Amino acid sequence: MQPLGILFGAAYTCAVSLALGGLLLRDACRDPGVRFVSGAAMLSLLVCGLCSVGLAYPLVFLLVGCLAIGAGRNAIRVSRADVGVRPTFAVLCGIVFAIYVVLYLANAMAPEVSPDGAGYHLGLVARYWREHGFVRITDNLYAAMPAGVEMLFLFAFAFGKHSAAALVHFAFLLALVWQLFSYGRRRGFPVAGASAALLIFASPLVGIDGTSAYNDVAVAAIAFTLFHLLQIWDEERNPRLLAAIGLVAGFAFAAKYTAWPAVAYALGFAALKNRKAALPVAACAAVVIAPWLLKNWIYLQNPVSPFFNRQFPNPYVMAGFEDTYRKVLSMYHLKSRWEIPLQATVYGSLSGLLGPVFLLAPLGLLALRRREGRQLWLAALVFGVNYFSNITTRFLIPPLPFVGLAMMLALSAVPYLSAAVAVLSAIISWPSIVPRYAHGDAWRLARIPWREALRIRPEERYLEAHLEHYRADRLIEQKTAPGSTVFTFVPVPEAYTSRHIRVEYQSAANQIAGKILWTAAAPEYVPTWRLRFRFPRQTLRALRVVQTNRGAEPGNDTWSIHEFRIYEGDRELTRAAAWRLTAQPYPWSIQDAFDNSLATFWLCGETLRPGQFVQVDFHGVQTADSVVLEAAPNQWAARLKLEGQDAAGRWKLLAGAPVPGDAPRPLGLRRAVTNELKLRGIDYLLVFDTDNGADDLRLNTDLWGLRAVGDDKGMRLYQLL
Amino acid sequence: MCAGCTRLPESFPPPRQRTPLTVPQTGALGFFLSMTDPNADAYVVKDVADHGPGTWRWVYDHPVLRFLIPDLPRLKFAMDFAIPERTMRETGPVTLTFTVNGHVLDRLRCEQPGEQHYAHEVPPGMLRAHSINLVGIDPDPVWVSKADGGRLGFILSRAGFTE
Numbered sequence: 001m002q003p004l005g006i007l008f009g010a011a012y013t014c015a016v017s018l019a020l021g022g023l024l025l026r027d028a029c030r031d032p033g034v035r036f037v038s039g040a041a042m043l044s045l046l047v048c049g050l051c052s053v054g055l056a057y058p059l060v061f062l063l064v065g066c067l068a069i070g071a072g073r074n075a076i077r078v079s080r081a082d083v084g085v086r087p088t089f090a091v092l093c094g095i096v097f098a099i100y101v102v103l104y105l106a107n108a109m110a111p112e113v114s115p116d117g118a119g120y121h122l123g124l125v126a127r128y129w130r131e132h133g134f135v136r137i138t139d140n141l142y143a144a145m146p147a148g149v150e151m152l153f154l155f156a157f158a159f160g161k162h163s164a165a166a167l168v169h170f171a172f173l174l175a176l177v178w179q180l181f182s183y184g185r186r187r188g189f190p191v192a193g194a195s196a197a198l199l200i201f202a203s204p205l206v207g208i209d210g211t212s213a214y215n216d217v218a219v220a221a222i223a224f225t226l227f228h229l230l231q232i233w234d235e236e237r238n239p240r241l242l243a244a245i246g247l248v249a250g251f252a253f254a255a256k257y258t259a260w261p262a263v264a265y266a267l268g269f270a271a272l273k274n275r276k277a278a279l280p281v282a283a284c285a286a287v288v289i290a291p292w293l294l295k296n297w298i299y300l301q302n303p304v305s306p307f308f309n310r311q312f313p314n315p316y317v318m319a320g321f322e323d324t325y326r327k328v329l330s331m332y333h334l335k336s337r338w339e340i341p342l343q344a345t346v347y348g349s350l351s352g353l354l355g356p357v358f359l360l361a362p363l364g365l366l367a368l369r370r371r372e373g374r375q376l377w378l379a380a381l382v383f384g385v386n387y388f389s390n391i392t393t394r395f396l397i398p399p400l401p402f403v404g405l406a407m408m409l410a411l412s413a414v415p416y417l418s419a420a421v422a423v424l425s426a427i428i429s430w431p432s433i434v435p436r437y438a439h440g441d442a443w444r445l446a447r448i449p450w451r452e453a454l455r456i457r458p459e460e461r462y463l464e465a466h467l468e469h470y471r472a473d474r475l476i477e478q479k480t481a482p483g484s485t486v487f488t489f490v491p492v493p494e495a496y497t498s499r500h501i502r503v504e505y506q507s508a509a510n511q512i513a514g515k516i517l518w519t520a521a522a523p524e525y526v527p528t529w530r531l532r533f534r535f536p537r538q539t540l541r542a543l544r545v546v547q548t549n550r551g552a553e554p555g556n557d558t559w560s561i562h563e564f565r566i567y568e569g570d571r572e573l574t575r576a577a578a579w580r581l582t583a584q585p586y587p588w589s590i591q592d593a594f595d596n597s598l599a600t601f602w603l604c605g606e607t608l609r610p611g612q613f614v615q616v617d618f619h620g621v622q623t624a625d626s627v628v629l630e631a632a633p634n635q636w637a638a639r640l641k642l643e644g645q646d647a648a649g650r651w652k653l654l655a656g657a658p659v660p661g662d663a664p665r666p667l668g669l670r671r672a673v674t675n676e677l678k679l680r681g682i683d684y685l686l687v688f689d690t691d692n693g694a695d696d697l698r699l700n701t702d703l704w705g706l707r708a709v710g711d712d713k714g715m716r717l718y719q720l721l
Numbered sequence: 722m723c724a725g726c727t728r729l730p731e732s733f734p735p736p737r738q739r740t741p742l743t744v745p746q747t748g749a750l751g752f753f754l755s756m757t758d759p760n761a762d763a764y765v766v767k768d769v770a771d772h773g774p775g776t777w778r779w780v781y782d783h784p785v786l787r788f789l790i791p792d793l794p795r796l797k798f799a800m801d802f803a804i805p806e807r808t809m810r811e812t813g814p815v816t817l818t819f820t821v822n823g824h825v826l827d828r829l830r831c832e833q834p835g836e837q838h839y840a841h842e843v844p845p846g847m848l849r850a851h852s853i854n855l856v857g858i859d860p861d862p863v864w865v866s867k868a869d870g871g872r873l874g875f876i877l878s879r880a881g882f883t884e
Contacts, residue, residue, distance in 0.1 A: 570747070580732035590733055597739040617732065664753030665883055666742035667793055703795060703884050 002455045006109055009160025010167030013152055016065040017043050017171075019072030024247070028240040029232055033179035036171065037225035038244045040152055041251035041288060043068075047151035048254075048291050054133035058158045065155075089419055093194050096426045100202055103431070107445050108170040108211035109453035112162035112495065113466040117213030122162050123494025123501075125154045125213075130498060136299045138316045139507040144305035146292040148254030149215040162495060163453075165213045173210035176221035177201045180401055183228050184408075187372050192412040195422035196405040202426035204434050204444045205352035205393055206400070211445070213495075216397040219259050222252045223383045223398045226262055230269050231375065233277075242277055245270065246284025253289045257307070258386040259398060263289070265382045315588035318508045318605035323554050329390040337391070344393040348434075348442025351392040354400065356437065357425040364406035366413070376406040463496070471712050472686060473497040479710040479717050480684050486717075487513055487677065488686040502682065512589065512603060513680055515560075519599055520673040520704070521693025524634040526665050527562040527598045531658035533642040537568065537625035542645040543654075544615035545629065549639035551608030559638040561593040561614060562601040563630040568623050578619040584612060598630060599672040608637055621647055629658065670696075674705040678720045684709070685718045743791045750789045750853075753881030764788065766855060769877065777803070780874045785857045788881055792850035798826060799840040800858070800880040806834040808864035808873060815875065820857040821847045840883070856880070 014036065021039025029035065046064060050056055112118050120142035128134060137143035149172075153165035160167070177197040184193015200206055210217035226248045233241040245266050252262030263285050271278035293303035302312035309319040332350060334340070343350045345358045367373025384399035411418040427433065431445050438444065451457040463470045472492040476499050480486060485500040487510070494501050504514040518525040533545075543566060551557025566573045575594055583590040586605035593602035593614065604612055627642055642655040666672075677685075685706070687694050697718065701708055706718040745751025747760070754764040756777050766785035770778040790796070804815055809831075819826040819841065827841045848854055860874035 575735035575738065577734055579735050581735060582732040587733070591736040594735045595737070595739050596741055598742050598744075662755055662757055663744060664751075664755065664879075664881060666744045667752065667791060667796075667882075667884055668742050670884065672742055700795075700884070 006160035006163040009156040009164030013156040023072040028238040033175040041247040044151040051133040106453040108166045110449040111459045114212035118493035141306035149218045172218040172221040192408040195418035196408040198422040202429040216394045242280045246281040250285035250288025320606040348438040352443040366410035367406040376402045484683040486684040487682045520670040529631045529633045530661040531629040533627040533655035535654035540644045542617040547612040557637040567626045580617040583614045599676040670704040777878045801878040803836045803876040809834040818859045
């Protein structure tokens with residue numbers, strides 16, 4: 001029964017998308033690929049609307065889908081058409097395609113084992129499904145990414161769970177390669193079109209991405225559909241196409257932030273040809289984009305979260321984290337960007353390989369002699385413009401179809417050459433051939449798992465063998481109470497657990513929780529530093545500690561304060577309710593420096609920069625002669641001075657630098673940390689042996705106030721008592 | 722997009738104050754001695770040099786320290802110390818005998834000179850909560866000056882109880 005559910009979920013989603021696309025386009029475009037993607041944009045918007053009002057139920061999806069199919073049933077019928085190429089080539093192409101379809105279908109239907117698919121793409125889909133719609137998620141930055149494609153996954157997930165979602169992504173791959181061919185045929189180069197379709201279809205990375213619950217291939221299909229629609233509109237100027245162009249351009253943004261140039265491209269293209277055409281395109285694009293911006297604005301105070309946190313300051317993602325995140329994504333482990341061409345095409349250590357044939361991509365520049373070639377390269381530039389913001393090879397998939405078609409267009413000048421190159425590419429991209437030249441860590445398909453696809457072999461064994469940390473999910477499911485929150489430094493496949501997982505790097509609150517844990521587990525985080533500022537006894541209205549240094553190491557050179565104490569002689573001033581505390585940057589945790597707890601702290605959240613400060617306004621006057629900062633010794637680069645505001649309201653320097661001193665490690669710190677984590681909503685800790693502090697947790701479980709509830713191959717699960 | 726622009730919160734009042742953790746109070750006897758502490762003398766019972774450069778002091782034949790211990794389930798005695806190469810060259814390996822309230826806690830044989838960290842769990846029965854506890858650390862052998870007969874044990878930086 002399970003395979004039927006999977007197939008139904010995916011087929012139903014595709015049918016509804018096709019029907020909606022047919023209703024939208026009617027006779028303006030009968031291409032099934034264009035209709036599917038255009039309809040998918042509408043269905044995505046519809047599901048987004050249902051999630052917004054908490055109506056993500058199977059019956060609602062069934063009703064909505066049936067209505068759409070009923071209204072647009074004619075669109076689902078695909079008419080036979082002359083393929084426009086020689087029968088021998090058509091047969092050869094057909095055979096190669098069919099072989100790859102078997103490979104891809106089996107992998108898409110097999111249990112979902114992709115890291116991001118089983119991690120957050122479907123992890124969030126499963127959460128929305130359990131909650132019957134959107135919920136405010138502030139501790140997972142991936143929940144802030146637009147989820148246009150995931151809305152379709154959710155529609156399929158309702159009936160066929162994880163594999164149905166992966167099959168929907170596969171449908172985008174089919175829509176893409178079909179359109180490569182159909183566009184080529186329409187423009188009079190069917191062989192180049194078919195060759196490009198085969199080249200893209202057989203690419204090892206496109207294959208594994210397009211059969212997983214990812215969204216890169218979907219973005220590529222959306223990008224090509226937009227290009228295709230614009231080309232058709234340019235020829236026919238049918239106003240009905242403008243709505244589809246706008247929706248698909250908006251859908252690109254709704255699928256992935258990095259596809260935002262689609263909107264500029266559509267608007268620019270339309271405006272260039274007919275200024276009035278830009279308005280409906282913009283309006284339709286806005287309809288699809290707006291919900292995602294609004295959702296983030298309402299939930300996270302930042303419409304484009306998790307990015308641009310300096311422009312839209314918020315407590316949920318620290319700007320310092322964003323800097324580090326961007327830096328990591330822009331280089332990964334590479335020493336030079338000159339490594340990218342070989343890594344992306346042959347070796348695959350940047351999350352997969354496109355295939356060695358793409359080393360010939362520069363040949364595609366020969367296609368610039370033709371108008372179609374120039375259009376293709378323009379689109380390739382538009383959809384590749386953001387590549388260097390994340391250099392994993394996946395981010396080359398959206399411009400890839402344009403480059404592939406331009407290559408084949410250029411090669412088609414020599415008879416049979418484009419077809420020969422495409423077939424050669426398909427041969428050397430087969431899973432058993434790829435390991436001969438790719439690196440061992442390249443993300444790729446390995447075989448045809450047909451028994452697993454049909455669930456003849458149990459899902460569990462396949463997941464355990466192929467999905468990293470799947471056993472952590474099983475441990476969590478077995479040992480924790482329903483509704484529990486589990487904190488971990490290492491992401492686990494959230495799609496296979498119903499518990500609330502909080503991963504350290506995925507939000508400011510989680511990062512702070514992680515550092516609170518280290519406060520008692522890692523010596524450099526223990527608050528044993530005492531920085532004392534002494535100054536002549538005087539009456540003050542406010543005090544502030546100002547940081548004056550510039551950090552050399554983004555993300556690492558930062559500062560924090562566990563407690564900010566003000567003294568008159570030996571007497572600490574009582575923190576009065578009238579006092580007002582603030583900090584710049586990250587003011588949201590400033591109260592943690594004034595709560596009398598050494599387990600908590602204010603964290604700057606950014607790399608050291610002159611002018612950052614923590615300030616206490618007495619809302620009156622207080623007499624004081626010293627300030628003591630209790631802090632951790634892991635902030636050697638910070639340079640602090642103390643300023644005070646006198647009774648006349650003037651700020652003046654009170655002490656140019658503190659006198660540093662040491663204090664012993666406080667007793668009961670571990671227990672205080674556990675209590676603090678509990679207060680912050682954490683019920684369990686999943687700790688891997690390689691985590692910082694893992695040994696201390698294992699050896700001093702009782703001092704932490706924890707109970708070890710289970711362990712499995714290098715990981716332990718602790719309950720907070 | 723502009724609607725998304727949010728102003729930073731102006732300020733916050735002090736939050737509810739938590740029960741403080743156990744830390745030694747300035748000027749009072751506690752559970753941990755650092756030679757940087759101006760109040761270090763309060764921890765010394767005998768055989769510790771009156772002065773040092775500020776971060777460490779010599780101890781002699783039978784140093785004894787005192788600590789005020791809170792009531793906690795599992796405590797370790799920890800110490801940061803050093804045996805200079807010059808003295809060890811003459812004494813050979815040095816054995817430190819640790820006693821807590823007159824009971825032998827542990828013996829540590831130091832065969833290498835230089836800075837060292839020592840930590841050893843203390844059986845709960847050995848300690849008296851909320852009262853003075855005496856810790857002796859006897860070095861054997863001690864270094865004896867050929868010039869004036871002065872006797873030096875080791876260099877003590879920090880010592881006390883931790884979890």
